[in-house]
Amino acid sequence: MPEVVDKPLTARRAQTQERLMAAAVRMFAERGIIGASVEEICEAAGFTRGAFYSNFADKDELVLALIRKSIRTQFAAAEQAVARTMAAPTKLDTADLVSFVLAAFVEFGTEDRETILVERELLLYAARQPALRTPYLAFVDECDRQLRALISDALAHAGLEFTVPFDEGLTLLKATWEHEQLTTLFGAESKWALMHTLLMAITRPVA
Amino acid sequence: MPEVVDKPLTARRAQTQERLMAAAVRMFAERGIIGASVEEICEAAGFTRGAFYSNFADKDELVLALIRKSIRTQFAAAEQAVARTMAAPTKLDTADLVSFVLAAFVEFGTEDRETILVERELLLYAARQPALRTPYLAFVDECDRQLRALISDALAHAGLEFTVPFDEGLTLLKATWEHEQLTTLFGAESKWALMHTLLMAITRPVA
DNA sequence: TGTACATCAGTGAACGCGCGTTCACTGATGTAC
DNA sequence: TGTACATCAGTGAACGCGCGTTCACTGATGTAC
Numbered sequence: 001m002p003e004v005v006d007k008p009l010t011a012r013r014a015q016t017q018e019r020l021m022a023a024a025v026r027m028f029a030e031r032g033i034i035g036a037s038v039e040e041i042c043e044a045a046g047f048t049r050g051a052f053y054s055n056f057a058d059k060d061e062l063v064l065a066l067i068r069k070s071i072r073t074q075f076a077a078a079e080q081a082v083a084r085t086m087a088a089p090t091k092l093d094t095a096d097l098v099s100f101v102l103a104a105f106v107e108f109g110t111e112d113r114e115t116i117l118v119e120r121e122l123l124l125y126a127a128r129q130p131a132l133r134t135p136y137l138a139f140v141d142e143c144d145r146q147l148r149a150l151i152s153d154a155l156a157h158a159g160l161e162f163t164v165p166f167d168e169g170l171t172l173l174k175a176t177w178e179h180e181q182l183t184t185l186f187g188a189e190s191k192w193a194l195m196h197t198l199l200m201a202i203t204r205p206v207a
Numbered sequence: 208m209p210e211v212v213d214k215p216l217t218a219r220r221a222q223t224q225e226r227l228m229a230a231a232v233r234m235f236a237e238r239g240i241i242g243a244s245v246e247e248i249c250e251a252a253g254f255t256r257g258a259f260y261s262n263f264a265d266k267d268e269l270v271l272a273l274i275r276k277s278i279r280t281q282f283a284a285a286e287q288a289v290a291r292t293m294a295a296p297t298k299l300d301t302a303d304l305v306s307f308v309l310a311a312f313v314e315f316g317t318e319d320r321e322t323i324l325v326e327r328e329l330l331l332y333a334a335r336q337p338a339l340r341t342p343y344l345a346f347v348d349e350c351d352r353q354l355r356a357l358i359s360d361a362l363a364h365a366g367l368e369f370t371v372p373f374d375e376g377l378t379l380l381k382a383t384w385e386h387e388q389l390t391t392l393f394g395a396e397s398k399w400a401l402m403h404t405l406l407m408a409i410t411r412p413v414a
Numbered sequence: 415t416g417t418a419c420a421t422c423a424g425t426g427a428a429c430g431c432g433c434g435t436t437c438a439c440t441g442a443t444g445t446a447c
Numbered sequence: 448t449g450t451a452c453a454t455c456a457g458t459g460a461a462c463g464c465g466c467g468t469t470c471a472c473t474g475a476t477g478t479a480c
Contacts, residue, residue, distance in 0.1 A: 012423070012476085032331065035241035037466060051424050053468065120331055124239065127324065127392040137393060168404045172383060175401075179382030185334040186344060194382075197375045202408050219443085219456070244433060258457050260435065422476070429469080436462080443455070 007054075017055050019045045021066055029117040033063060033125045060132065063125065067135045070122075071142050078146035081107035085154050097158040098199045102192060104154035108147060109177055111191070116181045147174065160203045169202050214261075224262050226252045228273055236321040240270060240328045267339065270332065274342045277329075278349050285353035288314035292361050304365040305406045309399060311361035315354060316384055318398070323388045354381065367410045376409050 007013070023045035027036035038059060042049050056062045085104040090097065110116065126136030148170055155161060162169035176198050180191045214220070230252035234243035245266060249256050263269045292311040297304065317323065333343030355377055362368060369376035383405050387398045 007422090010422080010476095016423080030335070032239070032241050032335070034239050038468090039466065048425055049467080050426070050470085054423065058467085117331070117334065120327070123389065123392075124324065124327055124331070128237070128239070133393065164404050164408055168401055171386070171401055172379075172405055175383045175386030176379060178386060178389075179378070182330065185330075186340065194375055194378055197371050198379055201371055214455090217443095217455080223456080245435090246433065255458055256434080257437085257459070261456065265434085416480105418479090420476105420478080422474105424474090425472075427470095427472100430467095432466085433464085434462105435464105437460095439458075439460100441455105441457090443453105445453080446451090447449105 013055060016047070016051060017065065020047065020052060020055060021062065021069060024062055024066065025114065025118055028121055029114040033059075033121045060129065063122070064132060064135055067122065067126075067132070067139050071139050074139070074143055074146060078108060078143075078150060082150050082153055085150065086157060088157075090158050094160075094205060095200070097160055097205075098196060098203065100158050101151065101154045101160065101199060101203075102195055104150055105173070105177065105195070108150055109181070111181070111184060113185065116185060120182075144170075144174075155203070159206050161206050162202055163204055164202050172198060172202065220262060223254065223258060224272065227254065227259060227262060228269065228276060231269055231273065232321065232325055235328050236324040240266075240332045267336065270329070271339060271342055274329065274333075274339070274346050278346050281346070281350055281353060285315060285350075285357060289357050289360055292357065293364060295364075297365050301367075301412060302403075302407070304367055304412075305403060305410065307365050308358065308361045308367065308406060308410075309402055311357055312380070312384065312402070315357055316388070318388070318391060320392065323392060327389075351377075351381075362410070366413050368413050369409055370411055371409050379405060379409065 020041060024036070024041045027041050027044055030036070031040070038052055039049055041062075042052050052062075056065070081104060084107060088100070088103075090100055122136060122139075126132040148167075151170055151173065152166070164172075173195065176195055180194060184191070227248060231243070231248045234248050234251055237243070238247070245256055245259055248269075249259050259269075263272070288311060291314060295307070295310075297307055329343060329346075333339040355374075358377055358380065359373070371379075380402065383402055387401060391398070
Protein backbone atom coordinates (compact mmCIF):
# COMPACT_ATOMS: atom_id res chain seq x y z
CA MET A 1 0.00 0.00 0.00
CA PRO A 2 2.26 2.83 -1.23
CA GLU A 3 1.27 6.31 -0.21
CA VAL A 4 0.98 9.49 -2.22
CA VAL A 5 3.33 11.48 -0.04
CA ASP A 6 5.26 13.93 -2.16
CA LYS A 7 2.38 16.16 -3.22
CA PRO A 8 1.49 18.99 -0.83
CA LEU A 9 -2.16 19.12 0.28
CA THR A 10 -3.61 22.28 -1.26
CA ALA A 11 -7.17 23.35 -0.50
CA ARG A 12 -8.23 22.17 -3.93
CA ARG A 13 -6.78 18.72 -3.44
CA ALA A 14 -8.35 18.47 0.00
CA GLN A 15 -11.72 19.22 -1.52
CA THR A 16 -11.22 16.64 -4.26
CA GLN A 17 -10.33 14.03 -1.67
CA GLU A 18 -13.41 14.91 0.37
CA ARG A 19 -15.66 14.45 -2.65
CA LEU A 20 -14.01 11.15 -3.53
CA MET A 21 -14.39 9.90 0.04
CA ALA A 22 -18.04 10.94 0.22
CA ALA A 23 -18.74 9.16 -3.07
CA ALA A 24 -16.82 6.13 -1.83
CA VAL A 25 -19.04 5.86 1.24
CA ARG A 26 -22.12 5.85 -0.98
CA MET A 27 -20.69 3.22 -3.31
CA PHE A 28 -19.34 1.09 -0.47
CA ALA A 29 -22.79 0.99 1.08
CA GLU A 30 -24.34 0.08 -2.25
CA ARG A 31 -21.89 -2.50 -3.55
CA GLY A 32 -19.48 -3.26 -0.74
CA ILE A 33 -15.88 -2.16 -0.40
CA ILE A 34 -14.58 -4.90 -2.65
CA GLY A 35 -17.47 -4.60 -5.08
CA ALA A 36 -17.27 -0.84 -5.64
CA SER A 37 -14.90 -0.10 -8.53
CA VAL A 38 -12.60 2.89 -8.63
CA GLU A 39 -14.42 3.99 -11.78
CA GLU A 40 -17.83 3.97 -10.06
CA ILE A 41 -16.48 5.99 -7.16
CA CYS A 42 -14.93 8.55 -9.49
CA GLU A 43 -18.06 8.83 -11.59
CA ALA A 44 -20.20 9.29 -8.47
CA ALA A 45 -17.83 12.03 -7.35
CA GLY A 46 -17.78 13.69 -10.77
CA PHE A 47 -14.15 12.96 -11.58
CA THR A 48 -12.25 10.74 -13.96
CA ARG A 49 -10.05 7.94 -12.70
CA GLY A 50 -6.86 9.93 -13.16
CA ALA A 51 -8.01 12.26 -10.40
CA PHE A 52 -8.31 9.30 -8.09
CA TYR A 53 -4.77 8.08 -8.68
CA SER A 54 -3.48 11.61 -8.34
CA ASN A 55 -4.88 11.64 -4.79
CA PHE A 56 -4.73 8.04 -3.56
CA ALA A 57 -2.25 5.30 -4.33
CA ASP A 58 -5.04 2.72 -4.45
CA LYS A 59 -8.41 1.79 -2.96
CA ASP A 60 -6.88 0.65 0.33
CA GLU A 61 -5.41 4.07 0.92
CA LEU A 62 -8.81 5.64 0.41
CA VAL A 63 -10.28 3.19 2.92
CA LEU A 64 -7.54 4.15 5.35
CA ALA A 65 -8.31 7.84 4.83
CA LEU A 66 -11.98 7.09 5.49
CA ILE A 67 -11.14 5.38 8.76
CA ARG A 68 -9.02 8.30 9.87
CA LYS A 69 -11.74 10.73 8.94
CA SER A 70 -14.28 8.66 10.86
CA ILE A 71 -12.19 9.00 13.99
CA ARG A 72 -12.34 12.77 13.74
CA THR A 73 -16.06 12.80 12.90
CA GLN A 74 -16.88 10.48 15.75
CA PHE A 75 -14.87 12.56 18.16
CA ALA A 76 -16.80 15.70 17.25
CA ALA A 77 -20.18 13.96 17.40
CA ALA A 78 -19.38 12.52 20.81
CA GLU A 79 -18.39 15.89 22.22
CA GLN A 80 -21.71 17.33 21.13
CA ALA A 81 -23.59 14.37 22.58
CA VAL A 82 -21.89 14.76 25.94
CA ALA A 83 -22.55 18.48 25.99
CA ARG A 84 -26.24 18.11 25.14
CA THR A 85 -26.69 15.32 27.64
CA MET A 86 -25.11 17.21 30.49
CA ALA A 87 -27.16 20.29 29.68
CA ALA A 88 -30.49 18.42 29.76
CA PRO A 89 -32.60 18.34 32.93
CA THR A 90 -33.28 15.03 34.67
CA LYS A 91 -36.52 13.66 36.01
CA LEU A 92 -37.13 11.58 39.07
CA ASP A 93 -38.86 8.34 38.07
CA THR A 94 -36.38 5.51 37.47
CA ALA A 95 -37.86 4.42 34.13
CA ASP A 96 -37.57 7.99 32.91
CA LEU A 97 -33.98 8.16 34.10
CA VAL A 98 -33.25 5.09 32.07
CA SER A 99 -34.80 6.73 29.05
CA PHE A 100 -32.57 9.69 29.69
CA VAL A 101 -29.45 7.51 29.52
CA LEU A 102 -30.76 5.93 26.34
CA ALA A 103 -31.29 9.36 24.82
CA ALA A 104 -27.60 10.02 25.35
CA PHE A 105 -26.90 6.85 23.45
CA VAL A 106 -29.03 7.88 20.50
CA GLU A 107 -27.09 11.09 20.21
CA PHE A 108 -23.98 9.03 19.91
CA GLY A 109 -24.76 6.28 17.46
CA THR A 110 -26.31 6.48 14.04
CA GLU A 111 -29.38 4.80 12.67
CA ASP A 112 -28.64 5.72 9.09
CA ARG A 113 -28.65 2.63 6.88
CA GLU A 114 -25.75 3.78 4.75
CA THR A 115 -23.49 4.36 7.74
CA ILE A 116 -24.41 1.04 9.32
CA LEU A 117 -23.58 -0.83 6.12
CA VAL A 118 -20.27 0.93 5.68
CA GLU A 119 -19.25 0.38 9.30
CA ARG A 120 -19.94 -3.33 8.88
CA GLU A 121 -18.04 -3.38 5.61
CA LEU A 122 -15.11 -1.70 7.28
CA LEU A 123 -15.10 -4.25 10.07
CA LEU A 124 -14.97 -7.22 7.70
CA TYR A 125 -12.49 -5.51 5.42
CA ALA A 126 -10.17 -4.67 8.31
CA ALA A 127 -10.47 -8.21 9.68
CA ARG A 128 -8.98 -9.44 6.42
CA GLN A 129 -6.51 -6.72 5.45
CA PRO A 130 -3.63 -6.81 7.96
CA ALA A 131 -2.54 -3.29 6.99
CA LEU A 132 -5.91 -1.88 8.03
CA ARG A 133 -6.31 -3.73 11.33
CA THR A 134 -4.34 -1.25 13.43
CA PRO A 135 -6.04 1.91 12.13
CA TYR A 136 -9.42 0.23 12.33
CA LEU A 137 -8.85 -0.87 15.91
CA ALA A 138 -7.74 2.67 16.71
CA PHE A 139 -11.08 3.87 15.36
CA VAL A 140 -12.99 1.36 17.47
CA ASP A 141 -10.97 2.30 20.53
CA GLU A 142 -11.74 5.94 20.02
CA CYS A 143 -15.46 5.18 19.74
CA ASP A 144 -15.32 3.07 22.87
CA ARG A 145 -13.51 5.77 24.80
CA GLN A 146 -16.07 8.37 23.77
CA LEU A 147 -18.97 6.09 24.54
CA ARG A 148 -17.51 5.31 27.92
CA ALA A 149 -17.28 8.97 28.81
CA LEU A 150 -20.79 9.64 27.56
CA ILE A 151 -22.47 6.82 29.44
CA SER A 152 -20.47 7.53 32.54
CA ASP A 153 -21.62 11.15 32.49
CA ALA A 154 -25.20 10.28 31.66
CA LEU A 155 -25.47 7.73 34.46
CA ALA A 156 -23.97 10.16 36.97
CA HIS A 157 -26.25 12.93 35.77
CA ALA A 158 -29.27 10.65 36.14
CA GLY A 159 -28.18 9.42 39.55
CA LEU A 160 -27.87 5.81 38.40
CA GLU A 161 -25.14 3.20 38.54
CA PHE A 162 -24.54 -0.21 36.99
CA THR A 163 -25.13 -3.32 39.08
CA VAL A 164 -22.37 -4.99 37.05
CA PRO A 165 -18.76 -3.88 36.43
CA PHE A 166 -18.90 -0.63 34.47
CA ASP A 167 -16.99 -1.83 31.42
CA GLU A 168 -19.10 -4.95 31.16
CA GLY A 169 -22.30 -2.96 31.38
CA LEU A 170 -20.94 -0.69 28.69
CA THR A 171 -20.10 -3.58 26.40
CA LEU A 172 -23.51 -5.17 26.94
CA LEU A 173 -25.16 -1.91 25.91
CA LYS A 174 -22.93 -1.63 22.88
CA ALA A 175 -23.54 -5.24 21.84
CA THR A 176 -27.30 -4.76 22.10
CA TRP A 177 -27.07 -1.55 20.16
CA GLU A 178 -25.07 -3.20 17.38
CA HIS A 179 -27.58 -6.03 17.21
CA GLU A 180 -30.40 -3.56 16.81
CA GLN A 181 -28.50 -1.79 14.06
CA LEU A 182 -28.22 -5.00 12.07
CA THR A 183 -31.90 -5.68 12.60
CA THR A 184 -32.56 -2.28 11.05
CA LEU A 185 -30.91 -3.41 7.82
CA PHE A 186 -33.79 -5.81 7.27
CA GLY A 187 -36.50 -3.32 7.94
CA ALA A 188 -37.27 -3.88 11.63
CA GLU A 189 -38.25 -1.03 13.91
CA SER A 190 -38.77 -0.42 17.69
CA LYS A 191 -35.13 -0.02 18.63
CA TRP A 192 -35.56 0.97 22.22
CA ALA A 193 -37.54 -1.70 24.02
CA LEU A 194 -34.59 -4.04 24.21
CA MET A 195 -32.08 -1.42 25.29
CA HIS A 196 -34.56 -0.24 27.89
CA THR A 197 -35.04 -3.73 29.27
CA LEU A 198 -31.29 -4.23 29.49
CA LEU A 199 -30.67 -0.93 31.22
CA MET A 200 -33.48 -1.58 33.72
CA ALA A 201 -31.89 -4.93 34.50
CA ILE A 202 -28.37 -3.68 35.09
CA THR A 203 -28.83 -0.25 36.74
CA ARG A 204 -30.04 0.97 40.12
CA PRO A 205 -30.29 4.40 41.77
CA VAL A 206 -27.09 5.50 43.48
CA ALA A 207 -27.29 4.77 47.20
CA MET B 208 -31.10 -15.19 -11.09
CA PRO B 209 -32.07 -18.00 -13.47
CA GLU B 210 -31.96 -21.50 -12.08
CA VAL B 211 -30.45 -24.65 -13.48
CA VAL B 212 -33.65 -26.62 -13.31
CA ASP B 213 -33.79 -29.06 -16.17
CA LYS B 214 -30.88 -31.29 -15.16
CA PRO B 215 -31.72 -34.14 -12.76
CA LEU B 216 -29.61 -34.29 -9.59
CA THR B 217 -27.52 -37.44 -9.85
CA ALA B 218 -25.25 -38.54 -7.00
CA ARG B 219 -22.25 -37.37 -8.99
CA ARG B 220 -23.69 -33.91 -9.53
CA ALA B 221 -24.65 -33.65 -5.88
CA GLN B 222 -21.06 -34.43 -4.91
CA THR B 223 -19.71 -31.82 -7.34
CA GLN B 224 -22.04 -29.23 -5.91
CA GLU B 225 -20.95 -30.12 -2.38
CA ARG B 226 -17.31 -29.65 -3.27
CA LEU B 227 -18.02 -26.35 -5.00
CA MET B 228 -19.98 -25.11 -1.99
CA ALA B 229 -17.27 -26.14 0.46
CA ALA B 230 -14.64 -24.37 -1.62
CA ALA B 231 -16.91 -21.33 -1.88
CA VAL B 232 -17.13 -21.07 1.90
CA ARG B 233 -13.35 -21.05 2.13
CA MET B 234 -12.98 -18.43 -0.57
CA PHE B 235 -15.84 -16.29 0.76
CA ALA B 236 -14.13 -16.19 4.15
CA GLU B 237 -10.83 -15.28 2.57
CA ARG B 238 -11.91 -12.70 0.00
CA GLY B 239 -15.54 -11.93 0.65
CA ILE B 240 -18.56 -13.04 -1.36
CA ILE B 241 -18.14 -10.29 -3.94
CA GLY B 242 -14.36 -10.60 -3.98
CA ALA B 243 -14.17 -14.35 -4.54
CA SER B 244 -14.15 -15.07 -8.27
CA VAL B 245 -15.87 -18.07 -9.81
CA GLU B 246 -12.46 -19.14 -11.10
CA GLU B 247 -10.92 -19.14 -7.61
CA ILE B 248 -13.80 -21.17 -6.23
CA CYS B 249 -13.52 -23.74 -9.01
CA GLU B 250 -9.77 -23.99 -8.65
CA ALA B 251 -10.09 -24.47 -4.88
CA ALA B 252 -12.64 -27.23 -5.51
CA GLY B 253 -10.50 -28.86 -8.20
CA PHE B 254 -12.80 -28.14 -11.14
CA THR B 255 -12.76 -25.89 -14.17
CA ARG B 256 -15.27 -23.11 -14.59
CA GLY B 257 -17.43 -25.10 -16.97
CA ALA B 258 -18.30 -27.43 -14.11
CA PHE B 259 -19.53 -24.46 -12.12
CA TYR B 260 -21.90 -23.25 -14.82
CA SER B 261 -23.12 -26.77 -15.38
CA ASN B 262 -24.29 -26.81 -11.74
CA PHE B 263 -25.17 -23.22 -10.89
CA ALA B 264 -26.61 -20.47 -13.04
CA ASP B 265 -24.36 -17.89 -11.37
CA LYS B 266 -22.71 -16.98 -8.07
CA ASP B 267 -25.98 -15.83 -6.49
CA GLU B 268 -27.49 -19.24 -6.97
CA LEU B 269 -24.54 -20.83 -5.22
CA VAL B 270 -24.99 -18.40 -2.33
CA LEU B 271 -28.65 -19.35 -2.20
CA ALA B 272 -27.71 -23.04 -2.12
CA LEU B 273 -25.29 -22.30 0.72
CA ILE B 274 -28.00 -20.58 2.73
CA ARG B 275 -30.37 -23.50 2.23
CA LYS B 276 -27.66 -25.93 3.23
CA SER B 277 -26.93 -23.85 6.35
CA ILE B 278 -30.52 -24.19 7.45
CA ARG B 279 -30.24 -27.98 7.34
CA THR B 280 -26.83 -27.99 9.05
CA GLN B 281 -28.00 -25.66 11.79
CA PHE B 282 -31.07 -27.75 12.38
CA ALA B 283 -29.01 -30.88 12.90
CA ALA B 284 -26.48 -29.13 15.15
CA ALA B 285 -29.24 -27.70 17.30
CA GLU B 286 -30.91 -31.05 17.77
CA GLN B 287 -27.66 -32.50 19.02
CA ALA B 288 -27.09 -29.54 21.34
CA VAL B 289 -30.54 -29.92 22.88
CA ALA B 290 -30.06 -33.64 23.33
CA ARG B 291 -26.67 -33.26 25.01
CA THR B 292 -27.88 -30.46 27.22
CA MET B 293 -30.92 -32.35 28.47
CA ALA B 294 -28.80 -35.43 29.14
CA ALA B 295 -26.27 -33.54 31.30
CA PRO B 296 -26.62 -33.47 35.09
CA THR B 297 -27.17 -30.14 36.86
CA LYS B 298 -25.47 -28.79 39.97
CA LEU B 299 -26.92 -26.68 42.72
CA ASP B 300 -24.96 -23.42 43.01
CA THR B 301 -26.53 -20.61 40.97
CA ALA B 302 -23.29 -19.51 39.30
CA ASP B 303 -22.76 -23.09 38.19
CA LEU B 304 -26.28 -23.27 36.85
CA VAL B 305 -25.58 -20.20 34.80
CA SER B 306 -22.46 -21.84 33.44
CA PHE B 307 -24.60 -24.79 32.54
CA VAL B 308 -26.91 -22.65 30.44
CA LEU B 309 -23.90 -21.06 28.79
CA ALA B 310 -22.53 -24.47 27.98
CA ALA B 311 -25.72 -25.15 26.04
CA PHE B 312 -25.06 -21.97 24.12
CA VAL B 313 -21.54 -23.02 23.18
CA GLU B 314 -22.89 -26.25 21.74
CA PHE B 315 -25.12 -24.20 19.54
CA GLY B 316 -22.95 -21.45 18.11
CA THR B 317 -19.60 -21.66 16.45
CA GLU B 318 -16.34 -19.97 17.33
CA ASP B 319 -14.66 -20.89 14.08
CA ARG B 320 -13.26 -17.81 12.36
CA GLU B 321 -14.17 -18.97 8.87
CA THR B 322 -17.81 -19.56 9.77
CA ILE B 323 -18.08 -16.24 11.57
CA LEU B 324 -16.69 -14.37 8.56
CA VAL B 325 -19.00 -16.13 6.13
CA GLU B 326 -22.07 -15.57 8.28
CA ARG B 327 -21.28 -11.86 8.40
CA GLU B 328 -20.68 -11.82 4.67
CA LEU B 329 -24.01 -13.50 4.11
CA LEU B 330 -25.77 -10.95 6.27
CA LEU B 331 -24.36 -7.99 4.36
CA TYR B 332 -24.86 -9.69 1.01
CA ALA B 333 -28.49 -10.52 1.80
CA ALA B 334 -29.11 -6.99 3.05
CA ARG B 335 -28.22 -5.75 -0.43
CA GLN B 336 -29.53 -8.48 -2.74
CA PRO B 337 -33.33 -8.39 -2.62
CA ALA B 338 -33.55 -11.91 -4.05
CA LEU B 339 -31.60 -13.31 -1.10
CA ARG B 340 -33.38 -11.47 1.70
CA THR B 341 -36.23 -13.94 2.08
CA PRO B 342 -34.10 -17.10 2.14
CA TYR B 343 -31.60 -15.43 4.43
CA LEU B 344 -34.31 -14.32 6.84
CA ALA B 345 -35.65 -17.87 6.76
CA PHE B 346 -32.22 -19.05 7.82
CA VAL B 347 -32.06 -16.55 10.67
CA ASP B 348 -35.59 -17.47 11.76
CA GLU B 349 -34.66 -21.12 11.85
CA CYS B 350 -31.60 -20.37 13.98
CA ASP B 351 -33.68 -18.24 16.33
CA ARG B 352 -36.30 -20.94 16.69
CA GLN B 353 -33.67 -23.54 17.51
CA LEU B 354 -31.91 -21.25 19.95
CA ARG B 355 -35.18 -20.46 21.65
CA ALA B 356 -35.91 -24.12 22.19
CA LEU B 357 -32.40 -24.78 23.44
CA ILE B 358 -32.28 -21.96 25.97
CA SER B 359 -35.81 -22.66 27.11
CA ASP B 360 -34.87 -26.28 27.80
CA ALA B 361 -31.56 -25.41 29.41
CA LEU B 362 -33.13 -22.86 31.75
CA ALA B 363 -35.86 -25.27 32.76
CA HIS B 364 -33.33 -28.04 33.27
CA ALA B 365 -31.22 -25.76 35.48
CA GLY B 366 -34.24 -24.51 37.41
CA LEU B 367 -33.76 -20.92 36.33
CA GLU B 368 -35.97 -18.31 34.69
CA PHE B 369 -35.45 -14.90 33.11
CA THR B 370 -36.32 -11.79 35.11
CA VAL B 371 -37.17 -10.15 31.78
CA PRO B 372 -39.58 -11.25 29.02
CA PHE B 373 -38.24 -14.49 27.59
CA ASP B 374 -37.79 -13.30 24.02
CA GLU B 375 -36.00 -10.18 25.15
CA GLY B 376 -33.65 -12.18 27.35
CA LEU B 377 -33.00 -14.46 24.41
CA THR B 378 -32.21 -11.57 22.10
CA LEU B 379 -29.91 -9.98 24.67
CA LEU B 380 -27.99 -13.24 24.92
CA LYS B 381 -27.79 -13.53 21.16
CA ALA B 382 -26.66 -9.93 20.74
CA THR B 383 -23.91 -10.41 23.30
CA TRP B 384 -22.87 -13.62 21.65
CA GLU B 385 -22.67 -11.97 18.25
CA HIS B 386 -20.62 -9.15 19.69
CA GLU B 387 -18.17 -11.62 21.18
CA GLN B 388 -17.91 -13.39 17.84
CA LEU B 389 -16.86 -10.18 16.11
CA THR B 390 -14.34 -9.51 18.85
CA THR B 391 -12.86 -12.90 18.08
CA LEU B 392 -12.10 -11.78 14.52
CA PHE B 393 -9.51 -9.38 15.90
CA GLY B 394 -7.84 -11.88 18.14
CA ALA B 395 -9.56 -11.30 21.48
CA GLU B 396 -10.26 -14.17 23.88
CA SER B 397 -12.24 -14.75 27.12
CA LYS B 398 -15.65 -15.14 25.56
CA TRP B 399 -17.57 -16.11 28.62
CA ALA B 400 -17.18 -13.44 31.27
CA LEU B 401 -19.59 -11.09 29.54
CA MET B 402 -22.22 -13.72 28.80
CA HIS B 403 -21.95 -14.89 32.39
CA THR B 404 -22.44 -11.39 33.75
CA LEU B 405 -25.48 -10.90 31.56
CA LEU B 406 -27.07 -14.19 32.53
CA MET B 407 -26.47 -13.54 36.23
CA ALA B 408 -28.19 -10.18 35.82
CA ILE B 409 -31.30 -11.44 34.05
CA THR B 410 -31.98 -14.85 35.63
CA ARG B 411 -33.17 -16.08 39.01
CA PRO B 412 -34.01 -19.48 40.46
CA VAL B 413 -37.57 -20.59 39.76
CA ALA B 414 -39.77 -19.86 42.76
C1' DT C 415 -2.16 46.27 -12.63
C1' DG C 416 -0.59 43.67 -16.51
C1' DT C 417 2.12 40.29 -18.77
C1' DA C 418 4.87 36.03 -19.16
C1' DC C 419 6.01 32.01 -17.38
C1' DA C 420 5.88 27.83 -14.19
C1' DT C 421 3.54 24.62 -11.69
C1' DC C 422 -0.42 22.16 -10.57
C1' DA C 423 -4.61 19.16 -10.88
C1' DG C 424 -7.49 16.73 -13.30
C1' DT C 425 -8.42 14.72 -18.31
C1' DG C 426 -9.08 10.98 -21.21
C1' DA C 427 -6.97 7.73 -24.28
C1' DA C 428 -4.41 3.56 -24.07
C1' DC C 429 -2.69 -0.90 -22.26
C1' DG C 430 -3.03 -5.40 -20.54
C1' DC C 431 -5.09 -8.52 -17.47
C1' DG C 432 -8.56 -11.27 -15.38
C1' DC C 433 -13.13 -12.28 -15.09
C1' DG C 434 -17.88 -14.14 -16.37
C1' DT C 435 -19.95 -16.70 -19.67
C1' DT C 436 -20.43 -19.80 -23.72
C1' DC C 437 -19.86 -23.94 -26.25
C1' DA C 438 -17.93 -27.65 -29.16
C1' DC C 439 -15.63 -31.45 -27.35
C1' DT C 440 -14.40 -36.01 -24.93
C1' DG C 441 -13.93 -39.39 -21.58
C1' DA C 442 -16.98 -41.57 -18.15
C1' DT C 443 -21.20 -43.55 -16.85
C1' DG C 444 -25.42 -45.77 -17.75
C1' DT C 445 -28.64 -48.74 -20.66
C1' DA C 446 -30.59 -52.01 -24.05
C1' DC C 447 -30.39 -56.38 -26.04
C1' DT D 448 -21.81 -61.38 -19.42
C1' DG D 449 -20.49 -58.83 -23.43
C1' DT D 450 -21.09 -55.43 -26.91
C1' DA D 451 -22.90 -51.17 -29.03
C1' DC D 452 -24.88 -47.13 -28.40
C1' DA D 453 -26.76 -42.94 -25.85
C1' DT D 454 -26.47 -39.73 -22.46
C1' DC D 455 -24.13 -37.28 -19.11
C1' DA D 456 -20.67 -34.30 -16.68
C1' DG D 457 -16.90 -31.87 -16.71
C1' DT D 458 -12.99 -29.88 -19.97
C1' DG D 459 -10.64 -26.12 -21.76
C1' DA D 460 -10.31 -22.86 -25.50
C1' DA D 461 -12.44 -18.69 -26.95
C1' DC D 462 -14.94 -14.25 -26.63
C1' DG D 463 -15.76 -9.74 -25.09
C1' DC D 464 -16.10 -6.62 -21.40
C1' DG D 465 -14.74 -3.87 -17.59
C1' DC D 466 -11.39 -2.87 -14.50
C1' DG D 467 -6.90 -1.03 -12.45
C1' DT D 468 -3.22 1.56 -13.68
C1' DT D 469 -0.27 4.66 -16.48
C1' DC D 470 0.89 8.81 -18.80
C1' DA D 471 1.23 12.53 -22.26
C1' DC D 472 -1.72 16.33 -22.32
C1' DT D 473 -4.23 20.85 -21.24
C1' DG D 474 -6.73 24.23 -18.94
C1' DA D 475 -6.54 26.43 -14.38
C1' DT D 476 -4.10 28.43 -10.70
C1' DG D 477 -0.28 30.70 -8.77
C1' DT D 478 4.02 33.70 -9.02
C1' DA D 479 7.64 36.99 -10.46
C1' DC D 480 8.70 41.37 -12.20
